[in-house]
Amino acid sequence: MNKLFRAYTLIDRPVLQIVSGIFFLQLINTSFFLILNLMLRKQGYPDSEIAELVSYRFMGTLALAFPTGLLIRGRRLKPFFLIAGAGLPIASWFVLEMIRLDHLSMAKTLLFVWGILFMFVQVCALPFIIRNTRFRLQSEAITLNYAMYSLGQIFSGLMISGMISAEAFEWGDYRYEFTDLNILKLISVLGIISFFSILPAKEKLDQPEVKVNFIQFHRELGRYDWKLIFYAMIPTFLLSTGAGLTIPFINLFFNAVFGMDSDAFSEMGSVAAVLVFGGATLVPYIKRKFGFEIAITLSQTLAVIFLIIMAATEWVSDWPGMIWVAIFCFLLRQPLMNMAAPMTSELTMTFVGERNRELMSSLIASIWSGAYVISAKIFQWLRGNQLPYYSVLLITAALYAVGVVAYYMIIRANRRKQKHLALIQARSNRTSITGIQA
Secondary structure, eight states: OHHHHHHHHTSOHHHHHHHHHHHHHHHHHHHHHHHHHHHHHHTTOOHHHHHHHHHHHHHHHHHHHHHHHHHTTTSOSHHHHHHHHHHHHHHHHHHHHHHHTTOHHHHHHHHHHHHHHHHHHHHHHHHHHHHHSOGGGHHHHHHHHHHHHHHHHHHHHHHHHHHHHHOEEEETTEEEEOOHHHHHHHHHHHTTHHHHHHTTOOOOOSSOOOOOOGGGHHHHHTTSOHHHHHHHHHHHHHHHHHHHHHGGGHHHHHHHHHOOOHHHHHHHHHHHHHHHHHHHHTHHHHHHHHHHHHHHHHHHHHHHHHHHHHHHTTTTTTSTTHHHHHHHHHHHHHHHHHTHHHHHHHHHHHHHOGGGHHHHHHHHHHHHHHHHHHHHHHHHHHHHTTOOHHHHHHHHHHHHHHHHHHHHHHHHHHHHHHHHHHHHHHHHHHHHHHHHHO
């Protein structure tokens, strides 16, 4: 076990600098996840309007993730991280200010920009890690990147809970009240540290930088293995659509069904994030010991079961102790589902091959954002028609279940592909040896 954790300290320095910058951006992202919806509900917005506003955050990613994936091929990626490191905290602060002033049209526009800025991080992270990490440490580097979401949620949850408990900061005659809005603004300002963390990172390219412009897109499209790419996209689409129905609005479920407020949900989110972070750090060990087949499918299957149980608590929410059953299921579902994410990413990147990685990374971001936009609209319609939350959660569970089956099929297909490539390599080596001997 000591060997496992020591491997994280050996990750290449540029990757550690980029990942630490991502952590401060995740502070913003996770704090928005924890309390933005509850803040809007306190201001009198119904679930349908909250869902519409949140959907703009994902439209930005959906609009530009695919072309960005083509543009970053052969390019240096550090500038994209720097733009996100400087722009995302500023955009976040102005989004909150527009919400405070009730300028929702401007807030939607800024959330669209917010999505584009965060998309740069989502699309560029995996290609940067693979380019700048030694092969034997790639699993650890990918896992560490995914763990930043959990680590960000741990710290943002503790900060939110602590500030709500303190109520205000006072310095002489100055008083800064820790309302949900002011807390989110403060964390947005803190996110600017990301820029300074990313700034010293030294990026390497295996080949000279080749810049592709928009006019060359049609030429680039023919370079990719579209059959592999579309096959790999199926489980991502299923899981992202299910997640989009539930994850952005899970705080509304706990608030509406059990009366859970911002501080309590933030505390629960932090505990869940600790479990996710702990599970994520064990991913390389679990993957090497059990393989993708067991590690991915078993963890995700158990997560689906706990989600179904959590949905069922709404039927009997007035029974004593049901809130604790829901919390228990949430706390177990989160690490079980999220610990598979680094493995599914590594599996997907391996399956599609080196030539398709940048594009696949952008497509994954597009799929997740597109699914979140679609799911937000579905959630908006479901809640607008007064359908109960358990209906939403059960639809999510069904989509997850089909997605798990799809991942199982990709695991088997990837195994066949790797055996085929190994056989070709072995034949090539034998031919080379024969030629030398001749």
